[in-house]
Structure formats: C-alpha cells, structure tokens
Amino acid sequence: MSHIGSYEERVKNFDWSLAEKELEYSKGGLLNIGWYCSDRICNMGKGDKTALIWEGLGGVEKRYTFHDVRRASNTIGAFLRSLGFQAEDRVCLFMDKIPELYLSFLGVLKIGAIAQPLFSAFGDESLHVRLDNAEASAIITQRKHVGKVRKILDKMPYLKHIIIVDHDGKKELRERETVFSLEKADPVEELEIHPTRAESPSVLHYTSGTTGQPKGVKHVHYSLISQYLTTKWVLDLRNDDVYWCTADPGWVTGTSYGIIGPWSLGVTQCVLDTGFNPESWYRFIEKNRITVWYSAPTAIRSLMKAGEEIIRKYDLSSLRHLASVGEPLNAEAVVWSERVFGLPFHDTYWQTETGSMMLTNFPGMKIKPGSMGKPFPGITATVLDPDTFEEVEENGRPGLIGFKPGWPAMMRTYWKNEATYRQKFQNGWYIPGDRATIDADGYFWFIGRDDDVINTGGHLVSPFEVESALLEHEAVAESAVVAKPDDVNMEVVKAFITLKPGYEPGPDLELKIMNFIRKKLSPLAMPQEIEYVDSLPKTRSGKIMRRLLHAREWGEEIGDTSTLEDD
C-alpha cells in the first residue's frame, strides 16, 4: 500500500494541517527547514542513520549520517555567523554537487539567511546578473569556479566574502576571498537556530522569462509543508528507502526534492557528482540498491538511446518507484521504462515558482502515458480561456493551466520585482505559463509553453538573455533566438543572426559565437545551431518576430503576418 492510498479519499478530506501535524508544527510557531532536515531527525532517534551517500569522480565515496549532516550544517552556520552574516542576508551557493553544497544549504537556512543556489555551469555574465539582483553578501564556491567570480568582482561591491571550500593553498587568495574547510573546521555540536517562522524567506531560485532579466523566485520556510507531503505521497518515500534525485540543487528540483523532501522525512539519499553516462548511472543504482529514482525526461531519453543491452548487465531489481520532472515525459519513455525496468516513470508537473509538485502521477494510479496526471490533493487546478481567464468547460479544449493560490510552497514574490509577480495572477488564478487540456477522467495533457521561453533538458532559457548576449559579440549585428525541436532535450536553442559589415559567415565564426555564449551564459544557453540570415523578420515598428522563425523551425502555420515589415 502506498502512502497516498485512495486519491479520492485524500482529495475529499484534504487539509495541509495534516502535514503540519506530522511535522509537529503549530501555526505561528518556529519553523526552520535546516533544523527540520537534520536536528529533528536526530531528535527522532535517527541520528546514526545514513543521510547522504555521495560519489564523485573515480568512484570516491563519502557517507554522512544525520548526525554528521546536523553537525556539518551547524559548523557552516557558525562560520557564516563569525563572518557577520545575519538573517535574510543572501548567500549564494555556487558549487558542483559536492557534499558542501547540500550541507551549506542547511547551514545558511539555520542562521536565517537566504540560500541562493546557482547552477555551477553558469558563465560569468549569468552569474553576475543573478548575484546582482539578489545583492548577495557572500558566495560559497570551489576553487575551479573562483575564476568566474574574480572576473566580475569589481562590479559587485555588495559581495563581502568569497568562501572557497576546497582551497589547496597552491594559489594565493585574493581580495575578499576566505577559506573554509569542513574537514578542518572544529565541529559545532550546538548551534542556536535563528527563530525563523512560516513566512521567513528561505530560498531564492532564479528562473528565466521571455523578456527582462532572470527573476529571483522567493520561497519561505513554510514551503516545507508541501515539499514534505508531496515527497511522501508522490515519491512515496519510506523509512527504509534509498532515494536518488538526479537534479542539481542549482535548480529547484534539486533543493525541493534533492534536499528538503527526503531529509525532512529522514530518508537516505544518494548523489552522483559525475557527468552523465548510462553505464555509470546503472552501476550507481546497483551499487547503492536504490529504491526510488526521481529523474528527468532528457536523462530518460538518453538512457533509451543507449539501448537495453547495457541494462541487462546490471541488477536493478532494487528499484520500486520511478518519477520524472523537467519537461513533459513523452508516452514512449513511459512505455519503455515499464518494459525495461518493469516500472513506469511517473511524470510530475510543477515549476520553480510553485516550489512543490502540482500535477502528479502518484503510486497506484492508472498512468496514461504522456499525461501529466492529476492535481495533488489540496491543489485546485484547471484550464483557462486565454482571453477571458474563465475556466474552460469542455473536456479536451486547450487553454492555460491555472492554479488557485494558497498552497504552502507557492513563491511569495519575485525578488525586487513585485510588478511581474502580480502579472502571474489573472482572475484569481496563478498562471504558470503552460497550455494544456483536461480529459474526461481529469488527467492533464501538456501542449506547450504560452511564451517564447525555451525548455531545454528541463531548464528554462530566456531567448531575450541569449539575444542580448549575442549582440555583445563583435561580429553580430542582430539576433533572434527560438526553440528548435530536439529528440533528447525536447528543445534546444537556435539563433538567427545578421553580421556586421566586414564579417563573413562560416563554420569557424559559428563555433566562436557558440563558445562565446557558452562561457558568458551557460552550456544550456549556447545555440546548438546558428543560422546566418540577411535580415530578420520584423514588425513595422521594428520588433523582431520570433514567432515566424519559431513556426518555421517547428513546421507550423506562420499565422497572421499583417504586421510584418515590408522589405
């Protein structure tokens, strides 16, 4: 029997107070995610239980019990306090998936500061705009990433400390750089937890939109309530499970379900900090006897591509439940996983702003391959007419997904951007920006984004950000960026550019521009294809019509071109 049991019963009797009771939280009382994920588990007598099994390059393994996690996060929290950090200061976490990333996350929260996790593959420009928006006081990083911070340091007077967790003493420290070694630091047994409450800010995750700079999605400690319950009911985690969430905590899945969910339940989790490789993934599952696996469609499709022969080389019989998030999971992948693992991947739908799962395929429910499933109990979800924002009555008629605000993990605002936050609500609904249909059985089916944002490998890339960065290349006169269909990543970035006089189109220039964007923004944002054009389609007022280029890439109808500039 799964934790969720009867969905209908759960929906009928649902109240978030159910999770509050289990977590022994009383309204108005203290609530700190860092404490819940470590100290509380130790207080429950599970301190000696393994919390984290981490594996890095070359098979190097480290294990941490919940006592270790508690102590290490205390030690990091105490260190930050010794540097003068206070509640609500923003502390950026800019690391690969090393243990210090997970432990720092809790340490930052324990002192009441706000954790700002950023994907470590971000280039200096991507890093700068996000640090700048948050006005981060510190960045905790590794020596391999310090170069990117040094490059932009002069532009960040607010950044007081660059904390390097693996300094080997070979190179001299520079201005504002500090060393912290978890192994060498005196362990702090007791730390005074900052008295955060439900609405105290906890995490700032950055997400991209069609226009403007990336937005800082502000979450609060109360998010724990829905992260805990969705982990329990949808991922179905139990005390004896060994769980693997493949997401990077630089993105929301990696914190909501790669740290908070499993650890608030006191469940052992595994982290593999190496690049993607099908054999090493299967070997990791076999070695650690992983039981519950939460991954992403891009990875699943890459595993499909690698074939079934290698699966037979490994004993994957420990697996009992599989789930997926990032972009819609195609029906073929669900059918494939059922055939090769004997278990279907359960798709889940949510986003950075929602903080926790919204539409889910939960254990025990009949899966319709390709569907996003049904609303999690307590979530009121619908499809809205895009013009009136009234609910669509007929089954199967496309519209915008809408959620009734009010679940615990909902973002509280966009950092320093309340106006854009307010625009996300229409007629009493929160609009995540995706189009879908609902069938007669209440299952949601994804259609696509309602904007130009590119979803590549489950990560959102702003076309505006890439276009702006392209214009900074010396050869580029104009740019337009759209999504291009891709078998593995669902979409990849494609750029159309016109060149400045004196530059000739060619493959070498294309590679230079690709690398320019990769280093400036990130590998995700790097155009996988660049097409040289003589001019870009524009409206009479001079606005680039991405829509036409997008339609061409996807073989769709071009639609109304009455506003197209005459050439």
Add this chain to the structure above:
Amino acid sequence: MAEMKDIVLEYVREEYMEDEDEELNYDTPLISGGIVDSFSMVSLKRFLENKYNIQIPDEKATPEAFDTVNSIVALVQEYIK
C-alpha cells in the same frame, strides 16, 4: 596521431577546463568527469568537424565516444579520408 591528440587536448584545456591546475591527460574522463557536459559536446564536435573537415554523424557522437581525448581521436580518425 600524436599531434592530433595534443591539438584536441589543448583545445579542451583552453575551452572547457575551469581549473587550470586540474590534471588533464589523454585518458582523463571528459564527459563522465563533468569537464564537458552534454550541451557543450555539440561545440566540441563542431570544433573537430571544422578543424579536420569531416562530418561526424550525430549517432556516433555519444558520451562514450567523447569521453577521453584518446576516444575522440579514434573517432575522428574514422572519418578522415
């Protein structure tokens, strides 16, 4: 062959290595080692195609084939006329 290995090695070091002190040799795992991610592999493939005037079919550009300088050079050799 040896020259090609050094060219690829230097290109990887120059373009993808963030920590210049990190060790890089012909057998250092690039993809599984997290030095080159699957998105960046596209630019590495493009470099090889431009440099050696070849076309590497997408289905041959696997994480395994691109995992070390040695395996990359072996792949490129297949397509050099």
